[in-house]
Amino acid sequence: MQDKANPLNKMSEDKQSFAEKYRIKSYSELIGQSKAVEVIKKFLNEFPKKRGLILHGPAGTGKTSLVISASKENNLEILELNSSDLRNRAQLEERLKPATQQQSLFKKGKILLMDEVDGVTGTDRGGIPELVKLINSTKYPIIMTCNDVWQSKLSPVRAKSTLVEMKPLNVGLVVSLLKKIAEKENINENIYFLNQIAIKSQGDVRAALNDLQSHSQGKDILEVDTKEKRDVEENIFNILRKLFKERSDSRKLFDKSALSLDEILLWIEENIPKEYKNEVLARAYYALGNADVFRGRIYKNQSWRFLLYQSIFQSAGITYAKPNPLPGFTKYDRPKRILKIWINNQKIAKKKTISKKFARLVHCSTKRAMRDFSILKPILLNPNVQQELQLSDEERDFLQK
Amino acid sequence: MSQTDIWTERYRPAKFDEMVGQQEILKRVKSLVQAMNIPHLLFAGPAGIGKSTLALIIVKALFGESWKDNYLELNASDERGIDVVRQKVKDFARTKAISNVPFKVIFLDEADALTKEAQQALRRTMENYTNTCRFIMSCNYSSRIIDPIQSRCVVFRFKLLEKKDIREVLNRIAEKENLTISEDAFDILYEGSEGDCRRAINLLQATASISLNINQEMVNMILSTTKPKDIRVVLDYALAGDFVNARDKLLDVMLKESVSGTDMIKAIQKEIWNLDIEPEIKVKLTEKTGETEFRMIEGSDEFVQLQSLLASFVLAGQGKPA
Numbered sequence: 196m197q198d199k200a201n202p203l204n205k206m207s208e209d210k211q212s213f214a215e216k217y218r219i220k221s222y223s224e225l226i227g228q229s230k231a232v233e234v235i236k237k238f239l240n241e242f243p244k245k246r247g248l249i250l251h252g253p254a255g256t257g258k259t260s261l262v263i264s265a266s267k268e269n270n271l272e273i274l275e276l277n278s279s280d281l282r283n284r285a286q287l288e289e290r291l292k293p294a295t296q297q298q299s300l301f302k303k304g305k306i307l308l309m310d311e312v313d314g315v316t317g318t319d320r321g322g323i324p325e326l327v328k329l330i331n332s333t334k335y336p337i338i339m340t341c342n343d344v345w346q347s348k349l350s351p352v353r354a355k356s357t358l359v360e361m362k363p364l365n366v367g368l369v370v371s372l373l374k375k376i377a378e379k380e381n382i383n384e385n386i387y388f389l390n391q392i393a394i395k396s397q398g399d400v401r402a403a404l405n406d407l408q409s410h411s412q413g414k415d416i417l418e419v420d421t422k423e424k425r426d427v428e429e430n431i432f433n434i435l436r437k438l439f440k441e442r443s444d445s446r447k448l449f450d451k452s453a454l455s456l457d458e459i460l461l462w463i464e465e466n467i468p469k470e471y472k473n474e475v476l477a478r479a480y481y482a483l484g485n486a487d488v489f490r491g492r493i494y495k496n497q498s499w500r501f502l503l504y505q506s507i508f509q510s511a512g513i514t515y516a517k518p519n520p521l522p523g524f525t526k527y528d529r530p531k532r533i534l535k536i537w538i539n540n541q542k543i544a545k546k547k548t549i550s551k552k553f554a555r556l557v558h559c560s561t562k563r564a565m566r567d568f569s570i571l572k573p574i575l576l577n578p579n580v581q582q583e584l585q586l587s588d589e590e591r592d593f594l595q596k
Numbered sequence: 597m598s599q600t601d602i603w604t605e606r607y608r609p610a611k612f613d614e615m616v617g618q619q620e621i622l623k624r625v626k627s628l629v630q631a632m633n634i635p636h637l638l639f640a641g642p643a644g645i646g647k648s649t650l651a652l653i654i655v656k657a658l659f660g661e662s663w664k665d666n667y668l669e670l671n672a673s674d675e676r677g678i679d680v681v682r683q684k685v686k687d688f689a690r691t692k693a694i695s696n697v698p699f700k701v702i703f704l705d706e707a708d709a710l711t712k713e714a715q716q717a718l719r720r721t722m723e724n725y726t727n728t729c730r731f732i733m734s735c736n737y738s739s740r741i742i743d744p745i746q747s748r749c750v751v752f753r754f755k756l757l758e759k760k761d762i763r764e765v766l767n768r769i770a771e772k773e774n775l776t777i778s779e780d781a782f783d784i785l786y787e788g789s790e791g792d793c794r795r796a797i798n799l800l801q802a803t804a805s806i807s808l809n810i811n812q813e814m815v816n817m818i819l820s821t822t823k824p825k826d827i828r829v830v831l832d833y834a835l836a837g838d839f840v841n842a843r844d845k846l847l848d849v850m851l852k853e854s855v856s857g858t859d860m861i862k863a864i865q866k867e868i869w870n871l872d873i874e875p876e877i878k879v880k881l882t883e884k885t886g887e888t889e890f891r892m893i894e895g896s897d898e899f900v901q902l903q904s905l906l907a908s909f910v911l912a913g914q915g916k917p918a
Contacts, residue, residue, distance in 0.1 A: 460900070464899075464900055464903065468839045468840050468843070472837075472839075473837070473910060473911065473914065474911060474916070476839060476907050476910060477904075477907040477908055477910060477911050479907075480903055480904040480906075480907040481904055481907070483900060483903075483904065484888075484891070484896075484900060484901055484903075484904035487891075487896050487897050487900040487901065488891055488894075488896050490896070490897070491891075491894060491895035491896040491897070492894075492895070494895065495712070495894075495895045497712070532847065532899060535847060535851065536851065539851035539852070543854065546854070551674070553602075554671070554674070556600075556602065556605065557602060557604050557605055557794075558648040558652070558669065558705065559643075559648070559671070559705075559794065560671045560673040560674050560705065560706055560709075561671075561673075561674045562673050562674070562856075563643065563673075565854045566854060566855070566856060566859065567795060567798060567822065568854065569818075569821035569822045569853075570795070570798045570799055570802050570818060570821070570822055571798060571802070572802070572821075573801075573802040573803075573805040573806070573818070574602065574603075574798065574801050574802055574805065576805070577601055577805065579601040580601045580602055583600060583601060583602070
């Protein structure tokens with residue numbers, strides 16, 4: 196294992212990553228985001244009608260690529276800022292002010308690119324108001340990118356900017372892109388494998404390209420069925436029905452889904468007890484548990500080969516948990532767990548802030564303080580301790596309850 | 597002693613000879629510190645056995661009064677991710693130490709909570725700033741620390757404190773705070789602490805907030821608030837074959853009381869032996885429980901694994917082995 200890994204690492208360090216090598220240079224190369232291209236064109240043409248533009252969407256959907264191609268198409272220079280430059284108001288001002296007022300030396304104009312503005316909010320006090328001020332006064336278009344544009348801290352920026360949503364690419368587009376690049380790189384991957392990479396990427400092109408690169412360089416190409424199947428998006432309910440009701444080979448069942456294996460795992464987890472009882476139930480969860488173990492190993496060691504095992508355990512493992520096909524119609528539920536966790540987190544927010552203050556004082560993690568919260572509670576009720584922790588009135592009230 | 601009303605802090609040892617347990621490690625660390633030069637250190641071992649305390653003792657011994665200026669403490673489980681390593685660590689590491697010692701010290705607590713990527717970034721930082729900065733890292737499981745980091749550190753494996761060690765710590769505090777601890781109360785305190793000295797002290801302080809004469813019932817009263825409630829309800833649902841309710845209740849308990857999966861497993865493991873099922877099946881369930889706990893530690897999803905375990909309880913309820 197060690198022997199194999201070393202030359203592999205070396206190669207990826209020496210070589211440029213596919214994601215950089217094939218970064219697009221013009222609007223026409225950008226796949227699946229024609230709407231976004233229209234908006235950005237209009238924005239640049241009509242500038243300074245609106246001075247700021249926010250590209251938002253998940254990772255690897257082409258936000259940065261779109262800005263780069265916009266600059267190339269319009270012969271503009273990009274001045275890039277990242278959130279670490281913007282620790283505070285003064286730094287932001289210092290760095291941005293001259294830039295917004297100088298003429299670029301060699302080119303006609305500039306685009307100010309501020310990547311990941313969601314990163315500005317947390318630690319950079321004053322960063323957001325300063326950004327708004329600059330959007331108001333800039334002589335050059337400011338383009339910002341972020342994953343989640345709807346967080347409340349961004350609302351002043353939102354109000355000043357044109358919003359462009361970058362949607363995750365569908366599997367078909369990712370596959371065709373992978374195919375093109377595989378050809379150029381002389382990588383001999385079969386279509387099923389490319390499909391797997393594309394599905395796993397959940398529309399994140401960068402992730403898909405990275406996977407393609409690491410697999411091709413590792414030469415551990417998955418030996419899989421080469422039968423081409425049409426990339427039909429089958430909805431998850433049909434998939435679940437086949438999985439739970441039938442007793443036929445289900446190993447390829449998930450290839451057609453737009454959901455990732457991990458998302459499908461949550462759906463299966465939620466719905467097993469609707470179909471299976473007793474021994475069958477236990478066998479199915481045993482298989483799902485195994486799938487999850489491999490999922491964990493994939494994340495831990497980045498051993499994407501294990502995807503194969505996860506996939507088989509959560510398909511065939513579930514299908515063949517039952518001795519016979521099941522009759523009837525079953526209404527399946529959406530996975531509820533994630534939502535429940537989220538709701539709960541809102542409820543225990545105070546507990547968390549108190550634990551955080553306590554943890555900082557006693558050299559332990561917030562998590563540990565929360566775990567032992569019921570032991571700590573009598574201690575936290577001590578007024579001196581409350582003073583020491585500088586608890587807010589709300590936090591004191593929470594403890595009284 | 598510092599002026600705090602939190603006992604874990606008020607009675608935290610500040611010098612090598614105040615520490616309890618870990619005598620072998622102390623000897624070696626002491627000689628490193630006396631040379632006024634330490635390598636990067638990795639402290640591995642369970643919670644509450646002196647890892648953070650020893651780190652603090654080291655910096656106080658190295659820097660004396662100015663230790664606070666030359667020391668940065670980060671808890672990786674609170675601030676995980678690559679940004680922390682890039683920003684805080686770098687910012688701190690790149691400036692020179694303000695003392696006779698030519699380096700600063702960063703204590704990275706619970707370093708095993710850092711993602712792989714963050715650990716990779718950390719490894720570069722360790723190399724780049726090794727002249728100006730030494731790292732002390734702590735972790736529960738050294739297997740979760742990537743090899744390149746381990747190979748850059750001197751690794752110390754801390755042992756669980758013995759009963760007599762915890763007793764000594766608690767007795768010292770009792771003397772200062774004018775407490776009396778009955779013999780059986782002490783046993784319960786030790787048991788409830790699970791060998792975690794911080795927890796033992798917290799338990800003692802929580803109990804002392806009721807009365808200065810600590811007895812068994814009072815400790816039990818505080819402890820009963822810590823056990824995941826209704827764990828028995830979860831298992832009873834499962835044994836009766838009602839998987840859906842068992843699972844809903846399980847998630848409920850875990851969320852409401854912020855119980856982690858591994859704590860849940862510990863509670864289940866204990867409860868198995870109170871259940872009304874055949875002893876052979878209890879053994880089987882224990883086997884499955886152990887496997888579940890192992891999987892969680894290795895990075896599996898807690899809730900998926902717990903459901904798989906609950907499904908085995910459904911079978912156990914029907915008299916079948918898991």
